[in-house]
Amino acid sequence: MTQVTLSGLTKIFDEKSPPAVDQLDLEIESGKLTALLGPSGCGKTTTMKMIAGLLRPTSGDISFDGDSILSIPPEDRGAVMVFQNYLLFPYMTIAENIGFGLKMRKVDRMEIRTRVTDMLDLVQLPGFEDRKPRQLSGGQQQRIALARALIVQPNVLLLDEPLSNLDAHLRDEMRELIRRIQTEMGITTVFVTHDQEEAVVLADRIALLFDGRLQQFDVPDAFFESPQSVEIAKFFGGTNFIPGHYEGGEITTSIGRFRAPRSAVGGGDAVLSIRPEAVTLGADGGNSVMGRIRSHVYVGRYARFRVTLGDIEVEAITDPGQVKLFNDGDEVPVTFDSNKIWVIGPASSSVE
Ligand SMILES: Nc1ncnc2c1ncn2[C@@H]1O[C@H](COP(=O)(O)OP(=O)(O)OP(=O)(O)O)[C@@H](O)[C@H]1O
Ligand SMILES: [Mg+2]
Structure with missing residues (x-):
């Protein structure tokens, strides 16, 4: 060897x-x-x-x-x-x-x-x-x-x-x-x-x-x-990104503040990343904000929702049964599992 x-x-x-x-x-x-x-x-x-x-x-x-x-x-x-x-x-x-x-x-x-x-x-x-x-x-x-x-x-x-x-x-x-x-x-x-x-x-x-x-x-x-940059996360696909400011294990964004213990950076300007599977709809708890369902598709094994939160849009992948619970235009609580949020440094301008 x-x-x-x-x-x-x-x-x-x-x-x-x-x-x-x-x-x-x-x-x-x-x-x-x-x-x-x-x-x-x-x-x-x-x-x-x-x-x-x-x-x-x-x-x-x-x-x-x-x-x-x-x-x-x-x-x-x-x-x-x-x-x-x-x-x-x-x-x-x-x-x-x-x-x-x-x-x-x-x-x-x-x-x-x-x-x-x-x-x-x-x-x-x-x-x-x-x-x-x-x-x-x-x-x-x-x-x-x-x-x-x-x-x-x-x-x-x-x-x-x-x-x-x-x-x-x-x-x-x-x-x-x-x-x-x-x-x-x-x-x-x-x-x-x-x-x-x-x-x-x-x-x-x-x-x-x-x-x-x-x-x-x-x-x-x-x-x-735990991708080390936004570019790496993008290469692996299917992740939501929300820009914000990171301090003391919390990230403050235009749509609210989220607990986020896991990060690649110490603090300062940063990006909240969360995969669509870790975004849940309908359960109001910690790390939740209100959003509005913009569209959804039923894929069989799962359902995919696009949800508007203030000035941004995120994707959520849920249990397929959820298509029966929510309609386009509904207001729903959107929860980001804090242990699945990963905070990355801001995107560098050199790679897109
Ligand atoms: N013999 C060569 N002379 C000059 N430039 C070269 C030569 N071989 C490769 N390059 C350049 O070096 C860079 C890397 O090429 P390389 O073949 O290693 O890429 P790769 O990652 O294998 O790409 P692919 O996935 O398309 O096979 C490219 O910009 C290519 O144009
Ligand atoms: Mg090659």
Whole structure:
């Protein structure tokens, strides 16, 4: 197992543009799956290529188990990368594709054959040895690309958006397969995605990047419960924001004052954030204000209400039965569960 450490890792392609990767510090835990998450162009592939040795960093360091690997050539690093567009060699059979890395390492032909068979079993495609890539579906080719990477028994597996070409059903299956293999083999894995749901489902930890800079490195639920900025909370979606002033565990906003013991900031200008599931309608208690229902939809498993509170509007997701209790235009008490309010610093103007 291998611990991967990035320190001050920076890549500048072009002096006139901002760095593609900017002073990235990251401890990628041994044997765990870490997701590198962020919007298109934020530097995910660039980071992976530097770890794999396919791109030289402009500055900073990468170490495996405490030793810098910058001077070690890619083939000797023990890291393999599966690319965004998982190209298989079209004229080779599946067995030749999977065995390619071992052939390069001059492994005995009989041993290659045995290990290819084992790999095909592992990715649940037994008997596919003699087919050509074009005779496989997209999902099957994806699994072959994974098998081709795993057969060399890497210490570090780098998967660059491996599921982006698959439909939703196959993607779920592949996620489970990758998770199972990764856990069984205990292989240190970095998984790139721009899909926050995929990161949450798969990862032990998520590193969120915007514009080449690390925003937050945390366990998945922390991005919902305690995002460190408004931009991060927005990236994870579905949150209400109300600007205010925070002091002594209370936030004062244009619609009232709320108890809010949980916060990312000490005090001053701040934003109250609360997820729609933590907004309740109809129960008058602490942390309540009167609102007016503007619209609602019944979604089956839940109901979604839009409620006007003074000059702002919030979304509430409730038990579906509540559509029978409230009509559009009704005045209702709206309660924010104080333990689910999370106070964040004001939005920075640089990222939207
Ligand atoms: N070889 C290159 N030369 C110049 N600029 C590059 C090069 N490769 C990437 N970039 C730039 O670096 C930035 C980061 O690119 P990168 O491919 O790492 O993004 P990404 O996060 O993988 O995006 P995506 O989700 O679209 O794959 C982008 O602005 C991109 O245009
Ligand atoms: Mg990319």
